[in-house]
Amino acid sequence: MLGTLTKRIFGSANDRRVKGYRSRVDAINAAEPEFERLSDAELKAKTDELKAALAGGKSLDDILVPAFATVREAAKRVLGQRHYDVQLIGGMVLHERSIAEMKTGEGKTLVATLAVYLNALAGKGVHVVTVNDYLAERDAEWMGRVYRFLGMSTGIIVHGKSDRERKAAYDADITYGTNNEFGFDYLRDNLKYDIRQMVQRPHFYAIVDEVDSILIDEARTPLIISGPLEDRSEFYNTIDTFIPRLTPEDYEVDEKQRTAHFTEAGNEKLESILGEAGLLKGDSLYDALNVSVVHHLQQALRAHRLFQRDRDYIVKNGEVIIIDEFTGRMMPGRRYGEGLHQALEAKEKQPIQPENQTVASITFQNYFRMYEKLAGMTGTADTEAEEFMDIYKLDVVSIPTNLPIQRVDEDDQVYRTQEEKYKAVVDEIRTAHAKGQPILVGTTSIEKSEYLADRLRKEGFRQRDLSDPQAAIKIGETEKGGKPAFQVLNARFHEQEAKIISQAGVPGAITIATNMAGRGTDIQLGGNADMLITEELGVLAEGEEMDAERKAKEAAIRERVAEAKKKALDAGGLFVLATERHESRRIDNQLRGRSGRQGDPGRSRFYLSLQDDLMRIFGSERMDGMLKRLGLEEGEAIVHPWINRALEKAQQKVEARNFDARKNVLKYDDVMNDQRKVIFEQRRELMQDEEVRETINGMRHEVVDAIVAKHIPEKAYPEQWDTKGLHDEVQGVFGIDAPVIDWANEEGIADEEIRERLKNAADEGAAKKVAKYGTDMWRQVEKSVLLQTLDHLWREHIAQLDHLRSVIGFRGYAQRDPLNEYKTEAFALFEAMLVELRTAVTGQLMHIEIQMREGPPPMPSEEEIDRLETHHIDPLTGDDDGEGELELAGAPDTGDAAEAREARAAKRAGAERSATDPATWGKVSRNEPCPCGSGKKYKHCHGRVA
Incomplete structure (x- = not known):
């Protein structure tokens, strides 16, 4: 009570901190007229002036105001965008080693330019970390125009680049890349035998975009570089035959903890089965000699009882492909660790790939804590503020929105059965579509998104073909033959997700998305005019003049989008309709945050049933019995704020448990990290x-x-x-x-x-x-x-x-x-x-x-070069989120490493593979030329994810 009263009088700690930035914001605004009068050349010269000030003894804090004013003016001239006052505050938060929590659509990408430019003036290199290659390339090109205008260089780190290209990117003033690539480059550098081949500089300053996704969700998994062990296919297949012979009394499964283990009865039965098969050493299953067999039996049990096809993984072209639990995306080339993926391959009767041995590893926590300065930005960080402070020493500062939020977050609707829930969802979609309201339907998995899509088709809706390259443009066509059109955005169409999600605000558009597919791309009411212009008219080269015809076409597109936006606004703005609650409140908030961008109206509502995973695991039986006694009719929902609060408490318990698990993993990894730092530092000194x-x-x-x-x-x-x-x-x-x-x-x-x-x-x-x-x-x-x-x-x-x-x-x-x-x-x-x-x-x-010989020493063998792979394995669940093949550390860099690797693979494959018979191709690298002879990379041809 006293705390609430104090907060009303003095404001919260967050309010007081935000208020503290106002004086510098005022100073930047006061300097704006002066900077507007500068010529382009004079504005560019500010960079050298500021560097000279630093060299003269001033600190970065001392030059913050002129630096921010310089970036704001450059963005106005180059991008036609002016930083809002709240964006200036966001930039100051990033500079002060904190996390800027800014709602969706508040322009976080533009905010980063302020702190990036200021810290890049120090000349030590600034890293901007994104969640995927698309965003790294988009942001580097988009914001790179501002940096280049001010005389600063930018580089991009994405998968497939050679060491020479990577070194050039790291030597730039500002480097964009994904979290995986930055971490793997650190590990690669510490596998090399010549310091001149190392690509990274010392870690000075990094801004992590979507910081909650990278430092919380993905930080459950260490980065690993590994090489394969011997082939044990028959062993896995033999172990797999034992599991179907067990009964439910022989094992116990815990869905909350994602664990499975054998009961005493199961142990006795397995001892008998293994004895018959000649695999039991000694008298007991738990004899030290049987450790490996027990481990793989447990992995086979998990594969059969915890992992479901089309939810956790799919089978395609002879491969078991993981589905990311947060985004619903397929992750081709990525594998579960510790024998779990082999157990799934045996379960699904697919070719079994060998296990790997760890060569080098590091957790994201320990990698990002190496930076002298670390900052982050996201729309949802406050619920994880304790973890950010505890692990990374990062404060979370909530930045006010530029315009007041008008989105209405309605109470959850809880139904007794999933059938009742989905019927209500379809009815709500039909009602919202009829008035021209754009709808984003959030689901938690591919399986559920496709189940809903199937129901919509049966109810008279038409699914749009996303294989059409022009699909993003056609989203505006909401009717064809009288049938409402919808699109499904999940792992099967991830290559187009940014284009699709950018147009999900078109009036009447119905987009079914798995969780946060397309994260990092705004949903703008009426559609994204800039992306439509790019799709329809192509991209103007930097410095290229726009002719009259293109101006007219662009104006027509913008007018079309403006009209569509007015219709969407009149219909109530974007409606976020979620079909289930996630274990984490933060993921739910991400989904809600898609609506209500920049003061737009909108609404959100979650539709739940007592048969949903979260409700079922946390004891919905009692609630079901209570609802029956209260006489809840079929098809009727219970709606009350108390239900919301009860669910949030359940989510808080899950979040706390997951935090403890991650913290426990980190405590153990810290032990190895201390040793790793000693070894890597020793290696560097020896190479120097x-x-x-x-x-x-x-x-x-x-x-x-x-x-x-x-x-x-x-x-x-x-x-x-x-x-x-x-x-x-x-x-x-x-x-x-x-x-x-x-x-x-x-x-x-x-x-x-x-x-x-x-x-x-x-x-x-x-x-x-x-x-x-x-x-x-x-x-x-x-x-x-x-x-x-x-x-x-x-x-x-x-x-x-x-x-x-x-x-x-x-x-x-x-x-x-x-x-x-x-x-x-x-x-x-x-x-x-x-x-x-x-x-x-x-x-x-x-x-x-x-043995003395003429000429240079022999290169590492091709077989060795292709053996090392990169992985991202979850120590809690065994999930693998790796990146694929790795060039052997220490191999001389010719500048064309990726092309050379692909050429070697193609050469070896040529004698064995038939272009017309995929059965002869075997395992094909994602980046090597497709064996069919099309000239495209395999991942863009027969290996393309449909």
């Missing part, structure tokens, strides 16, 4: 050094110390020394036949003397190698052996930590904290790895023989 002779010598002496300490214990008498063991180990490691036994028989000799003699003998052996092969050659050999051995052992160490992580939870049964146990054992493993590194490097260098 001209020679590593001093490091190698130190390793060699430490190995001698360790061997001597092992065979000559401290304070032991000479007769207690293991001189034969010492001799044999020295000979094995150093290749030296040292007379250790004779030394030990010398009168009065001490262990320290033997240690020094062995070091001298080892140093002499190393000196002979240098004399034999030459200083320059041996310098390269030392560095190469050290880096490759370090990489090999680090990969094995990652695998060991993964295995440790999978079993450390059982320590809790002994009343010991699993996290502390993990830290202790991970540190011991890391120390053991370093000991093994010293021994392995020393041994290899003392035994190595080099």
Whole structure:
């Protein structure tokens, strides 16, 4: 009560912070007339003036006002857009390492230019992170016009670029790209053997667009680079045959936690089944020798009982393709991890691809926390403010809208059954369409969007063909043969989603979308005139003059859109109709936020049933019984604010549980991250050094110390020394036949003397190698052996930590904290790895023989180059959201890496594949030329997602 009263008098903390920016906003507005009088050349010269001010000792905060005024004026001249006052505030929030929460349609893309330009003046590089390649390319081109006008360079990082192109993009003042590509480039850089091949600069400042999607939703999954293990297809198929033989009493499934495990009865039955199949080692299923078998049995159980075809994945052209649970998009080339995808392939009787071994990995949390400055923007962040502060130390600041929001958010309508709900949804769509209101129907999966589409077709609606390239333009045609037209925007049509969603505000348009398909693109009432102009008339080259004919055509399109907008406004604006609530309030808010852009009218309503997943999992049986007793008739809905509040509380519980899960994952990853930073920093230093002779010598002496300490214990008498063991180990490691036994028989000799003699003998052996092969050659050999051995052992160490992580939870049964146990054992493993590194490097260098040949050293084999892949695996659910093939780190960059890789793949495939017989093609890379001979890439031809 007191808090509410205080807030009314003094305003909330957010209100006070926003108010604090007003003085600088006023200063920028006061400077506007002065900047308007500048010529283009004088405005461009402001960039050099501001850089000089920084060089002279001023801070970025000191030059904020003139910098923002410069960008605002440049945007007016180049884009014809002027930053609103609230957008200036948003830019200040971004500059101050915070998250700007701005509603849909408030112009976040334009807001970013303010903070980007200001921080780019420091010359350290600014990264703008987006959720997909389309937005990265769109925003870089769109906003890049402003930066280029002001004399700044921009680069784009998207999948398929060569290292030379990536380095040029990172060297630009401003770099646009996706979260995956930035993270994978960091990992790639730390797999390379020449520092000149590394593409990224130190991480200075990043603005993350759709920050909730990237730092919350996608941050559940670490980025992983991996290579395949041996083929075990028969093993997976055998395991798959066991699951159908089990009954419901043999296992338990928890849909909330997405887990499945066997009961005691199931364990006994499986022991019998495995014994018959000859796969059981020892007497018990949970014998240590059966760990791998148990793991794959559990994955097969999950595949059969938790994952549904056409909801979690689809099967197409012999592949199991994941469906993203948030966007409903198909993710071709991406795979579930830890054997789950193989279990699904066995379940669906599809060809089984081998599992992968992790080569390098990092979580988004730990990647983005490397930036000196981090900021973000989104329409929905406030519900996750605690997590942003706890994990990233980011404040969330809600920016007022430019115009008051007029959207009406109606109470949920709850029906007893899904049948009643969908009938009400169809009736509501028909009513809204009849008055010309544009409708966006939100669904949670492809399966549900297509179910609704099927119902609409049966009710007399017509589905528009989205394979037509002109489909976006034709959305305005709302009737054909008297049938209302609708379009389904889900994973099957994701290539056109930005075009389709941009025209979803046309009067009478009915768009069924899976969750937030098309996120990042505004729904403008009447349609998006700029996108229609691009579709119908093409794009004018930068600097190209517009002729009279094009001016007339553009004016006609804009007039057409203006008329359509008036009709949509008269009909009540965009109606967001959701068919289900999501587990996260934030996703629901994203959907609602599609309506009511820039002060437009609109409305939103959620239609629910007690059979929906969220309602069912959180105990709808009691409510169903209550509604029956109250006499709720069939087809009648219950509508009350209390229902909304009850659902939001359920969602809050799920959000809290998910946050705890992500936080727990991060605590474990932080342990590995500390070690990863040490290894990656060490690698970088080694690559920067001209020679590593001093490091190698130190390793060699430490190995001698360790061997001597092992065979000559401290304070032991000479007769207690293991001189034969010492001799044999020295000979094995150093290749030296040292007379250790004779030394030990010398009168009065001490262990320290033997240690020094062995070091001298080892140093002499190393000196002979240098004399034999030459200083320059041996310098390269030392560095190469050290880096490759370090990489090999680090990969094995990652695998060991993964295995440790999978079993450390059982320590809790002994009343010991699993996290502390993990830290202790991970540190011991890391120390053991370093000991093994010293021994392995020393041994290899003392035994190595080099075959001299003319010409350059051989390149990595083509098979090795194509083996590494990038993945994005969820440690909680096993979902994989990776990016595909990876050029082998360390391979010389010719500037045409992507083309060279595709050419090699095509060359290898040529002798085996028939252009007319897809059955002979096998696994085709998404980026290699299509085997049919069309000349297109496979992903744009036979591999295209329909």
